[in-house]
Amino acid sequence: MTQAGDGLSITIDDTEAGHVIKVAGELDLASAPELSSVLAEPAGASTLPVVLDLSGVTFIDSSALRALLLAGRQLANAGRKLQIGPRSDVVSRVLEVTQLDQQTEAFQVLPDPA
Amino acid sequence: MPNPSADELQSTTSFDLVLPPDPELLRVVRLVASGLASFTDLSLDAVEAVRVAADELVSTFFQAGQGDVTVRFAITEASVVIAASATLADAASFTLDPLTDRILDEVADGHSFAVDGDELTGRIDVNLPASG
Numbered sequence: 167m168t169q170a171g172d173g174l175s176i177t178i179d180d181t182e183a184g185h186v187i188k189v190a191g192e193l194d195l196a197s198a199p200e201l202s203s204v205l206a207e208p209a210g211a212s213t214l215p216v217v218l219d220l221s222g223v224t225f226i227d228s229s230a231l232r233a234l235l236l237a238g239r240q241l242a243n244a245g246r247k248l249q250i251g252p253r254s255d256v257v258s259r260v261l262e263v264t265q266l267d268q269q270t271e272a273f274q275v276l277p278d279p280a
Numbered sequence: 281m282p283n284p285s286a287d288e289l290q291s292t293t294s295f296d297l298v299l300p301p302d303p304e305l306l307r308v309v310r311l312v313a314s315g316l317a318s319f320t321d322l323s324l325d326a327v328e329a330v331r332v333a334a335d336e337l338v339s340t341f342f343q344a345g346q347g348d349v350t351v352r353f354a355i356t357e358a359s360v361v362i363a364a365s366a367t368l369a370d371a372a373s374f375t376l377d378p379l380t381d382r383i384l385d386e387v388a389d390g391h392s393f394a395v396d397g398d399e400l401t402g403r404i405d406v407n408l409p410a411s412g
Binding site for chain 2 (some may be wrong): 173192194195226227228229231232257261263264265
């Protein structure tokens with residue numbers, strides 16, 4: 167687990183579904199670089215998708231969305247998919263407002279089981 | 281003019297924070313914004329909207345500006361107003377990020393940014409519920 171400042175925690179778990187990165191806390195201009203760093207070096211040479219679990223995110227702003235878009239494009243260039251999996255209501259609302267819950271070239275938003 | 285006018289601020293609460301462009305201070309900005317909004321009759325959702333709008337406003341200044349950012353927090357008779365000003369690092373290249381614009385469109389009742397020379401000003405308004 168990594169800690170970025172007081173506002174963010176990141177845990178990483180490799181599962182059959184993919185390389186799961188679980189994020190909790192606040193995603194903003196201060197913490198987005200930590201998320202970018204983790205997304206820039208996903209596990210090994212696997213072709214499994216990188217799945218973001220944002221169910222513990224309590225705040226997200228446009229800085230974090232830009233980081234996700236950039237990371238998704240970089241992963242796509244490397245032949246991997248970035249998927250947004252479980253997410254908090256806060257994240258769902260911002261994805262909807264920015265229309266990033268629809269198809270983008272950068273990442274795939276999975277159906278929310280919640 | 282983006283900053284609240286003197287008339288607007290008559291009989292209102294307002295104060296300024298002068299912040300170095302340190303992203304860690306956005307948590308303080310959000311805390312102050314939601315604290316100020318909680319003094320009004322805004323719903324919990326609207327208080328959250330003020331918090332989000334303040335973050336987007338000040339993040340824009342932290343990224344585009346150089347040096348300190350002055351942030352004015354105010355409650356007028358009609359709205360919660362947060363206004364900011366700073367010197368731009370590169371006035372010619374400033375554009376408002378489309379994601380920021382979309383989020384502010386949704387969470388604020390009004391938002392504006394203006395460049396005058398090398399100074400950037402901006403404000404967000406979240407309307408108070410009509411009284412009576």
